[in-house]
Amino acid sequence: MKIRVVIPNTSQAFLESQRPERQLVAGGRFDLEVICLDQGPESLESAVDEAVVGPAILAEGIRAEAQGFDAMVIDCAMDIGLESIRERVSIPVTSAAQASYLVALGLGDRFSVITMIEPATRLIHNLLRRYGLTQRVASVRFADVPVLGLMDTDAAAKAIAKASRIALDSDSADVIVLGCTGMAPVARRLQRELQVPVIDPAAAALLMAESYVRMGLTHSRRSYHRPPDKKLNGSMYQAAGLEGLGFYGPRQ
Amino acid sequence: MRIKVIIPNASKEFLATQIDERQAAAGPGVEVTTICLEDGPVSLESGVDDALVAVPLMIEARKAQDEGYDAIVIDCAADPSVRAVREYVDIPVTSAGEAAFQYVLGLADTFSVVTVLENTARLIEDRLRTYGLMSRVASVRFADVPVLDLEDLSLACERILAQAREAIDHDGADAIVLGCTGMSPVTKHLQENLEVPVVDPAVAALTLAESLVRMGVSHSKKSYLTPPQKKVEGSMYAGWKY
Numbered sequence: 490m491k492i493r494v495v496i497p498n499t500s501q502a503f504l505e506s507q508r509p510e511r512q513l514v515a516g517g518r519f520d521l522e523v524i525c526l527d528q529g530p531e532s533l534e535s536a537v538d539e540a541v542v543g544p545a546i547l548a549e550g551i552r553a554e555a556q557g558f559d560a561m562v563i564d565c566a567m568d569i570g571l572e573s574i575r576e577r578v579s580i581p582v583t584s585a586a587q588a589s590y591l592v593a594l595g596l597g598d599r600f601s602v603i604t605m606i607e608p609a610t611r612l613i614h615n616l617l618r619r620y621g622l623t624q625r626v627a628s629v630r631f632a633d634v635p636v637l638g639l640m641d642t643d644a645a646a647k648a649i650a651k652a653s654r655i656a657l658d659s660d661s662a663d664v665i666v667l668g669c670t671g672m673a674p675v676a677r678r679l680q681r682e683l684q685v686p687v688i689d690p691a692a693a694a695l696l697m698a699e700s701y702v703r704m705g706l707t708h709s710r711r712s713y714h715r716p717p718d719k720k721l722n723g724s725m726y727q728a729a730g731l732e733g734l735g736f737y738g739p740r741q
Numbered sequence: 742m743r744i745k746v747i748i749p750n751a752s753k754e755f756l757a758t759q760i761d762e763r764q765a766a767a768g769p770g771v772e773v774t775t776i777c778l779e780d781g782p783v784s785l786e787s788g789v790d791d792a793l794v795a796v797p798l799m800i801e802a803r804k805a806q807d808e809g810y811d812a813i814v815i816d817c818a819a820d821p822s823v824r825a826v827r828e829y830v831d832i833p834v835t836s837a838g839e840a841a842f843q844y845v846l847g848l849a850d851t852f853s854v855v856t857v858l859e860n861t862a863r864l865i866e867d868r869l870r871t872y873g874l875m876s877r878v879a880s881v882r883f884a885d886v887p888v889l890d891l892e893d894l895s896l897a898c899e900r901i902l903a904q905a906r907e908a909i910d911h912d913g914a915d916a917i918v919l920g921c922t923g924m925s926p927v928t929k930h931l932q933e934n935l936e937v938p939v940v941d942p943a944v945a946a947l948t949l950a951e952s953l954v955r956m957g958v959s960h961s962k963k964s965y966l967t968p969p970q971k972k973v974e975g976s977m978y979a980g981w982k983y
Contacts, residue, residue: 518770587847594842595960625873662963692956703768
């Protein structure tokens with residue numbers, strides 16, 4: 490089995506800080522490749538970031554399938570690109586937010602998501618609504634640390650713990666879901682401190698991908714229809730580096 | 742990693758038909774021990790059956806924890822007594838229905854469950870309502886085949902496939918969850934004849950249990966609080982302790 494984890498930003502430093510964590514989760518049970526993008530924003534925190542990175546992350550999904558990976562993981566707790574990639578490829582695709590919420594369902598009555606900055610809370614609320622999970626959500630809070638600031642793990646842990654405590658004490662949360670994959674390095678430490686389950690969304694997504702491959706499952710074509718083929722104008726899209734793979738389907 | 746799979750019925754015959762399937766579904770480095778209950782009904786199809794298995798199921802779960810297992814699987818798609826078991830132990834507990842729902846929600850917008858009897862369908866609907874997932878459920882259907890008759894494979898395949906087909910064509914289901922862990926042998930038949938994902942709840946629960954152990958997480962004691970100790974009268978409960 491080989492799985493590709495794609496961090497949909499262009500920060501090499503962020504990649505280096507996350508790669509060891511993902512390898513630990515894989516535990517040598519399968520081949521794991523962790524990459525980031527070579528085109529796009531250095532972090533993802535807004536709907537504009539989501540729109541800008543769209544073609545780049547979709548291209549990675551297409552490449553992962555073409556290069557024979559058994560599954561692809563979108564290493565981002567805003568699930569950027571999930572819908573488009575599932576339409577376009579047939580291998581299982583998991584994403585950090587969705588996977589973490591699904592795991593949370595079996596661990597407690599209500600969970601809170603702790604994301605990084607306030608604007609992101611709006612995007613997370615939208616995701617929860619789309620997934621039909623709002624009845625199980627206590628709240629969405631933020632640590633007030635930008636994505637690239639999470640690499641200072643002590644400061645990150647302190648800020649996330651502060652927001653988590655408010656969620657646990659005032660919002661009736663029973664489970665904490667970390668709302669950014671960059672928080673992975675502090676997940677276990679936070680769990681020890683807070684004494685409730687703390688879900689690392691990156692680990693959830695990677696383990697869910699492994700699970701789908703082992704169970705021989707992939708997404709339903711009735712939910713994710715193949716996109717109709719069409720002409721795509723503009724040199725911007727030639728620069729995606731898809732070489733004959735095509736955004737809509739294989740090209741001669 | 743050691744996982745205890747507990748089939749919440751007292752049928753040694755049923756257990757014998759399931760053991761190999763569970764072993765085959767175990768992940769790398771995972772040792773699976775599958776048992777059934779010493780006390781209880783021979784199959785679980787109703788709320789009454791659920792009430793009858795609760796005490797023996799909790800006792801087996803606590804025993805598994807005391808014996809050092811890393812996680813417990815309640816091998817039943819009707820999710821019997823899950824709340825009680827999670828109050829009663831600290832190690833991760835997965836249950837076949839819930840686990841299957843968790844996985845199917847990452848594959849499709851809507852799903853249908855096809856279970857054994859109408860009684861079981863009502864029970865499963867009740868679970869889905871409790872889980873807050875009804876907005877994603879197309880329907881809960883039943884094949885009208887009792888658990889212990891699932892051994893008649895051609896009957897089971899025919900009835901379950903027919904219900905799944907109806908669910909897809911008429912109820913708007915984009916994926917199917919099998920509503921009984923005894924239906925594992927039918928999974929392949931459905932996958933070959935349907936164009937949608939078909940989730941085997943027994944495999945889902947075992948796979949999820951492994952993932953929880955690897956993530957180092959277990960259920961929240963804020964949700965599943967340790968129950969207050971108290972006196973319990975009657976010889977029926979002689980073996981019981983909080």
